[in-house]
Amino acid sequence: MIPNKRSPKFKRNRNPITWLLRxxxxxxxxxxxxxxxxxxxxxxxxxxxxxxxxxxxxxxxxxxxxxxxxxWDGTASVSLFLAESVTDEQAEAVRQQIAQRSDVADTQLIDRSQALAEFRRLSGFGEALDLLDSNPLPAVVLIRPQPQLEGADAYARMAEELQAYREIELAQVDLQWVExxxxxxxxxxxxxxxxxxxxxxxxxxxxxxxxxxxxxxxxxxxxxxxxxxxxxxxxxxxxxxxxxxxxxxxxxxxxxxxxxxxxxxxxxxxxxxxxxxxxxxxxxxxxxxxxxxxxxxxxxxxxxxxxxxxxxxxxxxxx
Amino acid sequence: MIRFDNVAKRYPNGHEGLAGVDLSLHEGEMAFLTGHSGAGKSTLLKLIGLLERATRGQVWVNERNLNKLKTRDIPYHRREVGMIFQDHRLLHDRTVFDNIALPLVVAGMGHAETKRRVRAALDKVGLLKKEKVFPITLSGGEQQRVGIARALVSKPPVLLADEPTGNLDPELSREIMELFLQFNQVGVTLLIATHDVDLIQSFDKRIINLRHGRVADDCAGDPV
Known part of the structure; x- marks a missing residue:
């Protein structure tokens, strides 16, 4: 009675609404x-x-x-500390000279009196400065290098070159801590x-x-x-x-x-x-x-x- | 409805549950399965419910060759085969109603229809007032009836019972068997494994005797 006949299919519930409900x-x-x-x-x-x-x-x-x-823009800056003997006019001349360089994007001169004012404002040692006869702070040229300049080596080379200026006492790369x-x-x-x-x-x-x-x-x-x-x-x-x-x-x-x-x-x-x-x-x-x-x-x-x-x-x- | 062609079942530990059984039950037939424990009664029922698969031969149920049934189709097959056990297998953390509703819930039946069917099943086994209680508060006979109601609630064409009266006194056993007779009268095919030979001889039904995994005796019911 049974063989050779196709087995009947099982009924399956495929109603999506019942399915969702369940x-x-x-x-x-x-x-x-x-x-x-x-x-x-x-x-x-x-x-x-x-x-x-x-x-x-x-x-x-x-x-x-x-x-x-x-x-901090992801890029570093280079600070050029000028010698104490450099006058404000000389400092400005140095800044302009450096601004010509192709690897420099922007420069900013902080002359000695500005540096003093900033130091007074931020450090909390303002009164101590009053005891000094003269302004001990050097003028600073801040350089923001071109963004294309990448890597610690490039900055270090740039600093080395700038160090050659007679007026520049110290060229400091403020890169390390960012890195x-x-x-x-x-x-x-x-x-x-x-x-x-x-x-x-x-x-x-x-x-x-x-x-x-x-x-x-x-x-x-x-x-x-x-x-x-x-x-x-x-x-x-x-x-x-x-x-x-x-x-x-x-x-x-x-x-x-x-x-x-x-x-x-x-x-x-x-x-x-x-x-x-x-x-x-x-x-x-x-x-x-x-x-x-x-x-x-x-x-x-x-x-x-x-x-x-x-x-x-x-x-x-x-x- | 149910057909065994030279079916053998050998367990991995070497034990032979069935050694070669030929058997056939037509639709609407009711038969008792007897034999000593270990003769293969339970194994035979398990092969029908696909709790086990035969190691040799062919088993046919509801016109389907169970050997060829895919594993993922087993649940659908079991929905067409109601199973009743000696130990009832009820969920003790659910009410009688929820126990009986389980086959309908797994089949995804709607709430109203489920309620109606469960009530009807409870009515058939005479437990209509007990739907809200937990099975543990019921007597053994009542628990067995809950198990029976669960087996028949989805109206399967085939009912299997493995020692359904094993733990019951003679009077309760007779009541349960008479319940099965009623189901048979409405066309359900029944196969009941039991060792209670005295009880079943008073019914006019076929008795299949198993011995050592083979059919030793197969007597059609004598008209009383």
């Missing part, structure tokens, strides 16, 4: 399940939150510092990246392990659902949503942590910057890193759950 129900019921064990949910979410907050917070900090160093700052931020950047990758891995493992335990706890239920004809997708779904929710909660906690930390740091940083005559503040909140947290958290949660589900669900078969 997903909505499942996501809510997963959230409900999490809310029934608030402490363990909060602890898992907090661990994820901290793991996400650390790299993104550090990234914001490094970003801000880089922004600080960028306000150092750049190098430091690049190093930190890389370190933060490595940290972020490691912590993302940690989040995967945390969520994976949480879901693995959940699968073990519901071993019997999974068996029974398989017995009555639950598809793998149906069984997988609540666990994936649980991972997703863990990620969402973790991301929320991370955002709160980062914003709180920025808020708490901003005052002290402004005071510190004030001491360096800067109006720098931690105002730069890179939207990409915040978006990264907001989407990365849920994504990592989902991925972690997927790993656990993929590994452990197939092993559970009804007997």
């Amino acid at each position: 997903h909505a129900q499942m996501s809510l019921s997963s959230l409900g399940r999490l809310s029934r064990s608030p402490i363990s949910t909060a602890m898992t979410a907090a661990v994820i939150g901290i793991a996400l907050a650390l790299p993104s917070g550090l990234h914001l900090l490094v970003d801000n510092v880089r922004d600080l160093s960028n306000t 150092r700052l750049g190098a430091i931020t690049r190093t930190f950047d890389r370190a933060v990246f490595i940290l972020a990758v490691l912590l993302a891995g940690a989040v995967l493992l945390i969520v994976g392990n949480t879901i693995r335990l959940e699968i073990q706890n519901r071993h019997g239920e999974i068996e029974i659902v398989k017995l009555v004809g639950g598809t793998d997708a149906f069984i997988r779904r609540p666990f994936l949503y649980e991972g997703l929710w863990h990620g969402v909660l973790g991301a929320l906690i991370a955002l709160i942590l980062v914003l709180t930390a920025l808020f708490m740091l901003d005052g002290p940083v402004q005071r510190l910057a004030g001491l360096y005559q800067s109006d720098f503040s931690l105002a730069v909140i890179d939207p990409f890193s915040l978006l990264g947290v907001a989407f990365g958290g849920p994504l990592l949660g989902l991925a972690g759950a997927w790993l656990a589900v993929g590994r452990h669900l197939a092993q559970i078969q009804p007997e």
Whole structure:
């Protein structure tokens, strides 16, 4: 009676609206399940939150510092300290001469009286100067080199050439600290990246392990659902949503942590910057890193759950 | 409806569950499966529900060759085969209603239809007033009836029962068996594994006796 006849097809429910409805129900019921064990949910979410907050917070900090160093245009300046005997007119002549050079973009003369006024204003040692008979400060020609000029060697060569002027006592390249700052931020950047990758891995493992335990706890239920004809997708779904929710909660906690930390740091940083005559503040909140947290958290949660589900669900078969 | 062609099942540990079974149940037939423990009763039922796959021979259920059924189609196959177990296999953290609704929920049935069907199933097994309680508060016989209601709620054409009366006293056992007779009268194909020979001999139904993984005896029911 049976052989050679085509097997009848199974009926499958492919109505997209029921499908969506079931997903909505499942996501809510997963959230409900999490809310029934608030402490363990909060602890898992907090661990994820901290793991996400650390790299993104550090990234914001490094970003801000880089922004600080960028306000120096990324290029260095060369300061020419003129000999004490050089008069203001001679100094101006020197400045004009130097301004002719092809590798110089801009020059500025700070003559001796200007230098004195600036020193008085900024250093806080104004009264001490009054005790001196004469102005001890030399005139300075500030050079902003052409932007094409790159690398410490080029600056050093330029300084060497300028040193040859009789009127110039010292040609100083104010480059090193900019370079150092750049190098430091690049190093930190890389370190933060490595940290972020490691912590993302940690989040995967945390969520994976949480879901693995959940699968073990519901071993019997999974068996029974398989017995009555639950598809793998149906069984997988609540666990994936649980991972997703863990990620969402973790991301929320991370955002709160980062914003709180920025808020708490901003005052002290402004005071510190004030001491360096800067109006720098931690105002730069890179939207990409915040978006990264907001989407990365849920994504990592989902991925972690997927790993656990993929590994452990197939092993559970009804007997 | 159900057909076995020279089916053998050998487990990885070398144990032979079935040694070569030829068997056929037509649509709407009801049969009892007897034999000592280890004779292969459970294995035979598991092959029909695809909890196991045969290592040799062919198993046909609902006009489908189970050997050729893809793994991803197994859930759909199980929706057409209701299974009842000695240990009920109920979810103890869900109400009687939710337990019975499970096959409909996994099949994606709407809420109203689910409610209607679950009530109808509860009515059939006489537990209409117990839908809100948890299975743990029910007696063994009542829990078994919840298991039966769950198996029949999706109206599968085939019902399998593995020692459904194993833990019940004779009176309750008879009630359960009579319930199965009622289902059979409305056209459900039933295969019931049991060792309660005294009980089933009072019914006018086919009895298949297994011994050492083979059909030793196959007697059609005598008209009473």
